[in-house]
Amino acid sequence: MKTNDETWLYEISAKHKLIDLNFKEIWRYRDLLVLFVKRDITTVYKQTVLGPLWFFIQPLFTSVIFTLVFNSIANISTGGIPPFLFNLTGITAWNYFKVCLTGTSNVFRGNAGIFGKVYFPRVIMPLSVVISNLVKFGIQLLILVFFYGYYLYQGNSISPNSNLLLFPVYVLMMAFLGLGAGMVISAFTTKYRDLSMLVTFAVSLLMYVSAVPFPMREIQEKQPQYAWLLEYNPVAQIIEGFRYMILDTGVFTWWGFFFTLAFTVVLFLVGLIVFNRTEKTFIDTV
Numbered sequence: 001m002k003t004n005d006e007t008w009l010y011e012i013s014a015k016h017k018l019i020d021l022n023f024k025e026i027w028r029y030r031d032l033l034v035l036f037v038k039r040d041i042t043t044v045y046k047q048t049v050l051g052p053l054w055f056f057i058q059p060l061f062t063s064v065i066f067t068l069v070f071n072s073i074a075n076i077s078t079g080g081i082p083p084f085l086f087n088l089t090g091i092t093a094w095n096y097f098k099v100c101l102t103g104t105s106n107v108f109r110g111n112a113g114i115f116g117k118v119y120f121p122r123v124i125m126p127l128s129v130v131i132s133n134l135v136k137f138g139i140q141l142l143i144l145v146f147f148y149g150y151y152l153y154q155g156n157s158i159s160p161n162s163n164l165l166l167f168p169v170y171v172l173m174m175a176f177l178g179l180g181a182g183m184v185i186s187a188f189t190t191k192y193r194d195l196s197m198l199v200t201f202a203v204s205l206l207m208y209v210s211a212v213p214f215p216m217r218e219i220q221e222k223q224p225q226y227a228w229l230l231e232y233n234p235v236a237q238i239i240e241g242f243r244y245m246i247l248d249t250g251v252f253t254w255w256g257f258f259f260t261l262a263f264t265v266v267l268f269l270v271g272l273i274v275f276n277r278t279e280k281t282f283i284d285t286v
Contacts, residue, residue: 025121036128040103041135055139059095063088070213079215079249081158082151086247090212092144093242096137097174097235098203103129104182105199109189123275126183130175137171148246163245163252170242173260176268177234183271187278210235215243216251234260 026033063084070076071083078086104126151158189196211219211230220227230236237260244252 026124026127029121029124033124033128033131036125037132037135040128040132055136056143059088059091059140059143062091066091066213076214076218079217081247081249082156085147085151085156085158086215086243086249087213088144088147089243089246090239092137092140093170093174093239094207094210094212094235095140096133096171097178097238098207099133099136100130100175100178101182101185102199102203103133104179105185106189106196107182107186109186109193109196123272126179126186126275129182130179134171134175144246159248160246161244161248163241166241166245166257169261170238170245173234173238173264177238177260177264180264180268180271183275184267187274190278206235209233211239215249216240220251231256232259234263 066087067083070087071078107122107125107129148158185195185199207213209229210233216227216230216236219230230240237256240250241252241257241260244250
């Protein structure tokens with residue numbers, strides 16, 4: 001029994017603040033966070049024939065298919081940038097956002113057994129997904145750097161611009177945009193399981209309205225009535241901005257940048273609120 005002279009070392013309560021990201025508690029459980037990150041990295045391709053080679057195969061094959069379909073057959077211009085490099089740049093950014101979104105969208109249902117038995121800050125689980133996928137993003141970024149150097153060696157006129165200084169900001173926006181949306185979806189999948197199947201379908205469609213396989217300028221020039229779908233799409237703004245700072249081609253506006261940044265912050269806070277409210281009762285509905 002606790003006396004007046006005693007203080008608790010840890011206090012676990014069902015009551016939380018509306019926006020509660022307890023960094024102090026997360027730091028105490030940092031070893032668990034590292035464990036989850038290692039688990040996510042090592043188990044994805046465990047017992048597969050090619051193993052970690054899938055980190056390289058997926059973006060390369062997707063880039064080749066996009067180059068054949070959208071550039072060779074559909075004849076979509078990439079503004080003088082080698083089509084394969086153009087597609088690889090967009091896919092590298094898209095893949096990180098996509099895995100952050102899909103990986104966190106099933107946190108509650110996928111880890112119900114752990115959540116129901118052991119206490120730890122629940123937000124550690126989606127954070128581990130974002131951090132572990134950052135390692136994969138780094139590997140795919142090395143592939144991009146390799147082909148970037150190859151095309152430079154071939155004499156192609158490509159170069160980054162001063163916006164490259166915003167690279168860490170774009171990575172954070174990709175991570176927190178996927179994290180925020182994923183936490184919202186994860187909360188709703190505890191009651192509506194069909195939503196998890198809808199996510200896979202919706203993500204496939206989202207890629208095509210996020211300027212991944214084509215430049216935003218193509219839509220603005222050829223289909224201006226649909227350009228707003230990209231201009232007000234934060235994912236499209238991230239993809240286009242990512243390509244712009246690396247390849248110095250495409251559409252970049254400070255309005256689009258700050259709009260995307262504000263949207264990301266708001267969505268993350270909304271996701272955190274919904275996640276914190278759901279973690280108290282989800283075990284009764286899963």
